[in-house]
Amino acid sequence: MHSILKTSLAALVAAGVTASSAAAQDLSGELNIISDMSNPAPRAVMEGLAADFDALHPDLEVNLTIVDREAWKTQIRNALGANPPDVVNWYAANRMRPYVDAGLFADISDLWAEPEFEALASTKGAMTLDDAQWGVPYTYYQWGVYYRKDIFDQYGLTEPSNWEEELANCQTLLDNGVKCYTIGTKFLWTAGGWFDYINSRTNGYDFHIALARGEVEWTDDRVRQTFANWRQLIDMGAFIDDHQTYSWQEALPFMVNGEAASYLMGNFAVAAMRDGGLTDDQLDFYQFPVINADVDFAEDAPTDTFHIASGAQNMDAAKEFLRFVTSAEVQTAINGGDALGQLPVNANASIDDDKFLAQGFDMLSNNAGGGIMQFFDRDFDAEMASVGMEGLQEFMVFPDNLDDILARLEETRQRIYQ
C-alpha cells in the first residue's frame, strides 16, 4: 500500500505539482510535523506526504512525528505549548475553539484568500471561527445508513426514502427476528450520530446548529419532537439489546452475522465490514431518510484537518505544506481506495472508483442542501457534547427518563453558554 502511494505521489511530483508552488523552491531549514494518522493505512499516507514534500524541496528537511490518534486528543495541548511543531493534525469546527482562543493555531486567512483555495469552499465554514480560517481540510467522509442488501432483498425491502417507509421496513425486519440497527454506545459518540440525523431531519440544519451554539433550550418542543421520533424506533426494539456495553467495533458482528440489518455509521466502517467478510454485493448504502418534508437534507461529514501552530519556526514551509496537501492532485492520491479510502475536499480532485465513496460524494455534492454537520462532538461545545452524549445513551436505554435528561442538558447549557 505504501509503495503504491509512493509511486503515485512520485508520479504527481513529476507531473508538476511544483507548478502551483513555483515561488516555494527556496524553502529551507526544517519543517516539523506532528500527525495523528497512526492507523496503518493513514500512517503510510502521512509518511508518503512527508517524503514527497521533502523530495520537492531539496533544501528543506521534513521531520515527521506520528502520535497515536487517541493519545493526540490530549497531547496536542502540550505539543502546542512549548517548542511547538510547525504543522499539526486536528479536527474542524468547534473542536478548534480552545486552540484558537488560546492563540495556539495560526490564522491562515491569507492562504484561504488565494484563488486555489476556492476549490475548498465547501469546508470553509467548518474551518472558520471568529471570521478567520485556522486550518485546511485534507479528507472527509460521509455518514449514512449501511445496510445488508441481501437481507433487504430477502424480505422484499427497498431503501426507504421517508420515515414511514423506514418504520415499515423496520417492522418487517423485526417480524422476521432481525434487528433493524446495530449500534455500540459504550463510548457514547455513536448515539450522537443518531441525534444529529434525527434532529436535522426533524427540525433542519439551522435549528440543529442553533442548538449546538446553545441558542435553543433543550426543553424546547422541537427538541422533544426529535426525541419522540427517535423513540418510535426505540419502542419498536429497532436497536440491538445491550448496546451500552459495546464499542462500535463490537457491534459490527451483529451486522456481519445477519442479526441486524443496518448500521448508521461513517464510511470508515466499510473497511471493517469488508474485513468481517461482507462483500460489496451484500453491502449497500442509503441516505438517512426524510422525516420532515419541509427541511432540506443535512449530512454528517466530519473533516480532518491540518493546522499551523502560531509558534511555528518555519511559517513559509508550513504554509507551502498546507498548499501541497490541499492541491487537487495530492487530495486525489491520498484519498484513493488504496490510501485513506475517503473523500477529497478539493472540488477538482477525483473520487476513487468505490461504490460507497461514489455514492457518498454524490450525496454530499448534490443532496445535502441543508448543510454539512461536523458531528455531535465537534459541533457542540466540548462539555455540552460529553454531557449530551451521556444523556443520549441513557435515552436509548431508558427512554422514560427523557424529562430528567433534558432538564439536565438544559441546566448544563445554561451554565456553559451564559
Next chain:
Amino acid sequence: MASADTNRSWYKRNEIAVTPWLFLLPAMIFFAVYVIIPIGQSFWISFHEWDGLGEKTWVGTANYERLLGWGDQNMDRKFQVSFWNNLKWLVLYLLAIPAGLFIALFLNQTVTGIRFYKSMFFFPFVISQVVVGLVFSWFYLPREGLLNAILGVFGAGPVNILGDPTLATYGIIAAGLWPQTAYCMILYLTGLNAVDPEQVEAARLDGAKGHKMLWYVILPQLKPATFIAFVVTIIGALRSFDLISVMTNGGPFGSTRVLSFYMFEESLSEFGFRMGFGAAIAVVLFFIMLGFITYFLYAMYREEKGAH
C-alpha cells in the same frame, strides 16, 4: 587558640546539626516538588476557571458551590453519584480482608505442592489491573460471557451487569476484589508464619479450638497484618480508577464514576480541560483521603504508644 576554632570550616563547626538535614534534603525536596507544592497548586487552581491553556479567571468558590450545591444550586449530580460509588467501593472492598484471611488459613498447611497453590492464588495480584478489568468485562458480556453461560445452566435469565446502571458498580468491585483478596491473603500468610506456636499449643491444652482458637488466639496475633491489609484495601478502593476506565469508562451514563474518575474526566479527558472544576473535585477527594490518613496515623501512634 580562638583562631583555631574559627579556622575550622562552617560545616565542621555545625556538622552534628547539619548532617541529618543534608541526608533529609533530597527526600524533602522531592516530597515538596511532587507532593506538597502540587497540592497547593490544586487548591489555587480550584478557585479559578481555566482551560489549561489560556489565562486563569478567578471565580472564588464558584466551583465548590457548583460541586457541593451551596446556595440555591443543587448539588452536582455527577458528584453525588461519584461520592456514593466511592463509599460503595470503600465498604465492599473491605470484604477482601476476611476473604483473604480465609484463603490464608486454608493455605497455611504443609501438603505437597502448597507453594504452587499459594502462587496460583497470588497470581491475580501480579497481573495488571487493566488485564483484570478486561478479563472480567469478557466474563460479564451479555451474550457470550461465561457468567451468563453459568446462569443459563441454572435457568437464570441473562444479565448485563456492566450495562445496568444499578449493577455495574458492584460488577466492577467484584472484579477488583479478585486481586485485592490475593493481596490480603499474602499479608495474612506472612502474618501466620509469625504466630507463636507455643501460644497455640497452650491454648490447645486449655481446650480452645475452632473459631474460638481463631478469634481469641490467632487473630490478636495477626493484628499487624490486619492493620496493613486494612490500609492497603482502603487505598486500593480509592485507586479504583483503572478498572472503571477499562470496564465501563464511567458508564452506562455515568453510573460507575468515582471521584477520581470524575476528576480525570473533567480535567484531562478528551472533552475535559475544565481544570478549575477538576481541581475542586481533587481537593474534595484530598480531604476525604486526609480523613482516612489521619485515622491511620492516629491508630499507628496509639499502637506504638501501647507497645512501649
